[in-house]
Amino acid sequence: MKLVMRFSGTVGYVSQTEDRPGVFVEHFTERTYFGDVFRASRRLDEPSQVPPVVNGNITLNNSFAIVADEHAYGNINSMRYVMYNGIPWKITNVEVRRPRLILTIGGQWDGNTA
Numbered sequence: 001m002k003l004v005m006r007f008s009g010t011v012g013y014v015s016q017t018e019d020r021p022g023v024f025v026e027h028f029t030e031r032t033y034f035g036d037v038f039r040a041s042r043r044l045d046e047p048s049q050v051p052p053v054v055n056g057n058i059t060l061n062n063s064f065a066i067v068a069d070e071h072a073y074g075n076i077n078s079m080r081y082v083m084y085n086g087i088p089w090k091i092t093n094v095e096v097r098r099p100r101l102i103l104t105i106g107g108q109w110d111g112n113t114a
Helices: 070-074
Strands: 005-020 023-039 042-045 057-060 063-067 079-084 087-097 100-108
Antiparallel strands (some): 023 063, 042 057, 063 100, 087 100
16 A cells, blocks of 8 residues: 655745846745655765764655646746755755656755745
8 A cells, every 4th residue: 555645835946137247146936836745765864074973964855746837847947945844855856747746855955945
Protein backbone atom coordinates (compact mmCIF):
# COMPACT_ATOMS: atom_id res chain seq x y z
CA MET A 1 0.00 0.00 0.00
CA LYS A 2 1.37 3.37 -1.02
CA LEU A 3 0.60 6.24 1.35
CA VAL A 4 0.46 9.68 -0.24
CA MET A 5 0.37 12.81 1.88
CA ARG A 6 -1.45 15.90 0.66
CA PHE A 7 0.42 19.17 0.23
CA SER A 8 -0.78 22.75 0.37
CA GLY A 9 1.92 25.38 0.50
CA THR A 10 3.74 28.18 -1.21
CA VAL A 11 6.43 28.18 -3.84
CA GLY A 12 8.84 31.12 -3.84
CA TYR A 13 9.93 32.78 -7.06
CA VAL A 14 12.86 35.15 -7.54
CA SER A 15 13.09 37.59 -10.43
CA GLN A 16 15.56 40.36 -11.15
CA THR A 17 15.07 43.83 -12.56
CA GLU A 18 17.67 46.42 -13.42
CA ASP A 19 17.22 49.28 -10.94
CA ARG A 20 19.78 51.44 -12.66
CA PRO A 21 22.53 50.60 -15.15
CA GLY A 22 24.50 47.65 -13.79
CA VAL A 23 22.50 47.35 -10.55
CA PHE A 24 20.05 44.47 -10.36
CA VAL A 25 17.44 44.05 -7.63
CA GLU A 26 15.86 40.73 -6.68
CA HIS A 27 12.09 40.54 -6.22
CA PHE A 28 10.50 37.71 -4.25
CA THR A 29 6.95 36.48 -4.78
CA GLU A 30 5.08 33.46 -3.50
CA ARG A 31 2.18 31.51 -4.95
CA THR A 32 0.09 28.83 -3.27
CA TYR A 33 -0.21 25.37 -4.82
CA PHE A 34 -1.89 22.10 -3.96
CA GLY A 35 -0.72 18.57 -4.63
CA ASP A 36 0.89 15.50 -3.10
CA VAL A 37 4.07 14.62 -1.25
CA PHE A 38 5.06 11.33 -2.81
CA ARG A 39 8.55 10.95 -1.43
CA ALA A 40 9.53 12.03 2.07
CA SER A 41 13.05 11.36 3.30
CA ARG A 42 15.79 13.20 5.15
CA ARG A 43 19.55 12.98 5.45
CA LEU A 44 21.79 14.25 8.22
CA ASP A 45 25.08 15.60 6.88
CA GLU A 46 27.99 15.53 9.30
CA PRO A 47 30.54 18.06 8.03
CA SER A 48 34.18 17.29 8.64
CA GLN A 49 35.26 20.46 10.38
CA VAL A 50 37.88 21.25 12.97
CA PRO A 51 36.71 21.77 15.66
CA PRO A 52 33.87 19.29 15.08
CA VAL A 53 30.32 20.57 14.66
CA VAL A 54 27.82 19.25 17.17
CA ASN A 55 24.75 19.49 14.92
CA GLY A 56 25.00 18.60 11.26
CA ASN A 57 22.85 19.94 8.45
CA ILE A 58 19.53 18.31 7.68
CA THR A 59 18.75 17.80 4.02
CA LEU A 60 15.29 16.78 2.86
CA ASN A 61 14.86 14.77 -0.32
CA ASN A 62 11.11 15.25 -0.54
CA SER A 63 9.28 15.41 -3.84
CA PHE A 64 6.08 17.37 -4.31
CA ALA A 65 3.72 16.89 -7.24
CA ILE A 66 1.93 20.23 -7.51
CA VAL A 67 -0.98 21.00 -9.80
CA ALA A 68 0.68 23.71 -11.86
CA ASP A 69 -0.81 26.77 -13.50
CA GLU A 70 0.49 28.75 -16.47
CA HIS A 71 2.52 30.98 -14.15
CA ALA A 72 4.39 27.94 -12.82
CA TYR A 73 5.08 26.56 -16.32
CA GLY A 74 6.27 29.97 -17.54
CA ASN A 75 8.54 30.60 -14.54
CA ILE A 76 10.19 27.24 -13.83
CA ASN A 77 13.61 28.89 -13.94
CA SER A 78 12.58 31.38 -11.24
CA MET A 79 11.41 28.80 -8.68
CA ARG A 80 13.70 28.87 -5.64
CA TYR A 81 12.02 27.43 -2.54
CA VAL A 82 9.03 25.53 -1.16
CA MET A 83 7.56 26.39 2.24
CA TYR A 84 7.14 23.05 4.01
CA ASN A 85 6.27 22.77 7.71
CA GLY A 86 6.92 26.49 8.11
CA ILE A 87 10.48 26.32 6.75
CA PRO A 88 11.66 27.36 3.27
CA TRP A 89 13.54 24.54 1.47
CA LYS A 90 15.64 24.93 -1.71
CA ILE A 91 14.18 23.50 -4.89
CA THR A 92 16.91 21.34 -6.41
CA ASN A 93 15.02 19.81 -9.33
CA VAL A 94 11.86 20.51 -11.34
CA GLU A 95 10.37 17.88 -13.62
CA VAL A 96 7.48 18.63 -15.97
CA ARG A 97 4.71 16.01 -15.99
CA ARG A 98 1.66 17.92 -17.22
CA PRO A 99 -0.63 18.87 -15.56
CA ARG A 100 1.82 18.67 -12.64
CA LEU A 101 5.31 19.79 -11.79
CA ILE A 102 7.46 17.51 -9.65
CA LEU A 103 9.53 19.65 -7.25
CA THR A 104 12.40 18.02 -5.37
CA ILE A 105 13.82 19.88 -2.41
CA GLY A 106 17.20 19.72 -0.69
CA GLY A 107 18.74 21.84 2.03
CA GLN A 108 17.19 24.73 3.86
CA TRP A 109 16.80 27.96 1.85
CA ASP A 110 19.01 30.63 3.39
CA GLY A 111 18.04 33.51 1.14
CA ASN A 112 15.29 36.07 1.43
CA THR A 113 11.62 35.15 1.20
CA ALA A 114 8.57 37.11 0.13
